Amino acid sequence: MKKYIRQLLLITSLMAISTGCKKSRLDLVDQSAYAYDTYFTNISALNQATIASYATLLHPGLWAREYYFIFDLMGHEAKRASFLLGAEQELGDYTFGTNNADLGSLWGSLYRMIFRCNLVIDRAAAWNPTATADRAKLNQYLAEVKFLRAYAYLHLVTLWGDVPLYTDYQTTLHNNYLSRSPAADVWKQIEKDLTEAQGTTALPTVYPSAELGRVTKGAVIALLGKVYLYEKKWALAQASFEQLMGAPYAYKLDPSFDNVFSTTNQGTPENIFQIMDQQWTDWGIGSPYYMFGNGAEQVGKQTHTGRAMEYGWNDWKNVYISNAAVKAFTYPNPTTGLPYTDPRANSTFYGTPASGGDAVYCQQCATGAKRYPFDATDPQGDYRWKKYEYYNLVEKYGDPKSPINGQVIRLADVMLMLAEAHIQQGNTGDAPLALIDSVRSRSHAVLYTTLGDKNNAMKILMRERQLELCGEQCRYFDLLRWGILKQTINAEKAVEPGTGTQPFQDKNLLLPIPDVEKNYNPNVAKDIKNGWN
Template sequence: MKKQILSLGTLACLTIAGCDNSLDNVKNQSSYNDDTYFTTPATISEAVTATYGLMLYKGLYSRDFYYLMDLTGNEAEADAPLLGDVLQLHDYSYAANHAQINDLWSTAYKVTFRANLVIDKAAKVTPASDAEKAKLTQYVSEAYFLKAYAEFLLVTLWGRVPIRKDYSENDEFYLPRASTEENWKQIESDLVNAIAGLPANYASANDLGRVTKGAAIALLGKSYLYQKKYAEAATQFDLLTKAPYTYDLVQNLDELFTKSPVKNAETVFDIPHKAWGGWAEGSPYYMFGSQEGSGSGKNTLTGRAMEYGWNDWRNVFISDAAVKAFTYKDETGKTYVDPRARNTFYGDKASGGDVTFCDNCTGGAKPYPFAENGNGFRWRKYEPYEYKEKGELPQSDINSQVIRYADVLLMLAEAQINVGKIAEALPLINKVRARSGAFAYTTLGTKDEAMKKIMLERQLELSGEQVRWFDLIRWGIAKQTLNAEKKEKYPTSSQSFFQDKHVLFPIPLTEKNTNPLVAKDISNDWN
């Protein structure tokens, strides 16, 4: 026999004739939901801004992303102050409950959620003018790009992941993992949509930092390259070398990496870092919390300079492997020290690193000699030490470069090498080298020799830019390269560092515990 439990209120209504329950479902006329709020171009713009805001959220560019990529890619090595979950990235001892890995996964899906909301709600807005129609098209295209970027991180770092194609799927709590092919197809589709509606440039300085058509083309080319669709990749990258695009290399790498740059010709897609009104609205340590909910106000800064800073928190130093890469053989077989070493790290004369700091400090300060003192060489890229002796707070305003033109040229060269156009790749590589004064190659040799050169070139030019991990994984040489580097650094260690499973990050424990469709599709509690 079924038992029914009735509330006192229900019992009362059953015993009183004509009981009126009309007040049970009264709507609050002053409240909003997603259908009633996102109904104008202005509110759609707010949703786009909120999607950009996630680039500074946990797992991404306010703090965690540089640790995740630099430590796993062995460009940064742990110094004594580095503790906790972040330290596990250094020796690949992380597991499915790793905080920063879980955060990156979660934030990437938050980006897809908000981007899908923009796309869905903008389609229901009736523009009042051609200008509003153009703005709505731009907003939707920006959302498509941000969505594709999040999807790019998910498929490259975790492989087969669930795809949230559109906003209507928000009612679907549990989605199964899709194939990598399906994920890449979704990324390509989103980027094609982004390209169609994005401008090549923005007229207003207030729009600095918004994605452009060139950024979407670059990410589409990068997506093709990672899938080994080399001809398609080359076609996209080549577009950026011609009108209407005016990308070029800045004169000196310091213009990008020692102080926050103004608009420049080399940045294709970056994350701007700036304090928009001081710290009155929040803590300068907001990077350690949930950035949107910790009172951060208008600040969009990053903690990288302070945390990596050898004259500050000293959490990491540049790896021995990264330093040694700048010394190699030239075409005559002689030992050559690449001049980009000076822009990348502080070291000694033999290593090519910068031997002084505070060269441009104000107040008449003279340059200080960099003293290694047995503590290893230290990062110069993304540090402010050319302009001040010490950092003050974790509040760096040096923009995070995600894709820049030098990267585009090297990816184009790689694509050309792989389609057999080695001669066309040569001037692209030499253009990047010439900017820093490195010698020009007269030949790239065979395809295998050319690939070795492009691999080295990317390691040197993009050092410390969270690129190397992705390169090693997609080239299929991560295990052999990283374990050899670790063995040279720790010759007496019996530890197995990089294992086959580390090619992909572990599926986060939070996803496994909440999504049964994913949980049953995980092997060995990893991926």
């Protein structure tokens, strides 16, 4: 393991090379040392560089820790408890500014991912392998990093609008700071990366168990469809998503909704792209980052998320599930019109039986058949998260790490996006109805018999995404792209106990350019308006 971690630390340092001046002629060069120009000349080294690009998914601001805080709080699916730290409190209250540490970390790690992907692309172009197997692997790695680069830019352009567009590693190598590119150009680059990745024959539809977690062709198609949906290119989105509904892809809804967020979800047939527990150590490389941004003292534990303990009501209890999210699970029965509580509530939060939440925990604890009642008499009268928790197995956690993989794209998400693409084109008939009812039937929810007109169908679709994907960091992006983020957040916050404010301002439709960028990139700094974006 130490050997593997040393390898990745080496590759990380090589990928961070940045020089702005010529070396003195008196400097001596160790001819046996690793160097940018000579190291990446075999398929093993390019594989290490590719995995180092994946590793940024668990860097600060992303999936190891801050990502779930940022989007659950800003999307008002979570709300702060008394233990929540200042940077996260600002997110939920919409009082953050350009110095918010979490948003700065998110920006920095997304660009770190881009820079590492650019290095792989740069070094792949400089190496011309003669072996057929090496060429195939090289094309696979190129497709993987183009997916990751597109994933990073999709976040940047959606959240910040115009952003610097780095596609050439040499620009970074020579400390050339770029100005912000128009958002339209960023969207074009995202499409280009994903269409090129989709077009390669080297990217598999499935991997052997030793390589699970790498980008598949299905993941590329799903992300491209999502990009088209965000751009309101409904027909293209529909065509992309429909490819995943049959051969050669074998995706299907997991029979158990709970299993999708359990310690065994690595094997769910619903998975399209996950952040996998122990992902990179399983690949024989290791990762230098842990949920707090380091991992020297956590050898062998580097790819865990801390979400379970952070949200855990019997542990760090940093957040509640918001009242608005809880109330959304009760709505008119599609058949009778009477109040109806969706069964997915029981899988999403702990609460009272009347709320639909799970009222007991530790059903499968090592203590035997003993079941503990969830205490719903919280001083604020609020409920706690169950999704992504594993209190069915343990009474308390012993470490800020979780063996549950994070869902980035799963089939139910794709099916609902496909239904939305149909509805947005005016088709509210059998196709979108079947997709929505398939997702509902998995959790034994009452089915719809009709979606009605386009306006009503979109209301149903919006609620389905809210309930099915609650706590999966989707709602903020959904509200933003639907153009109802401000009105929704302010309406919910106005009636939230302990809040009673309407904090969302027009400027919040774009996030502020972080100080970490404007302090180092004068070309970006001079373009920022009103000190915000």
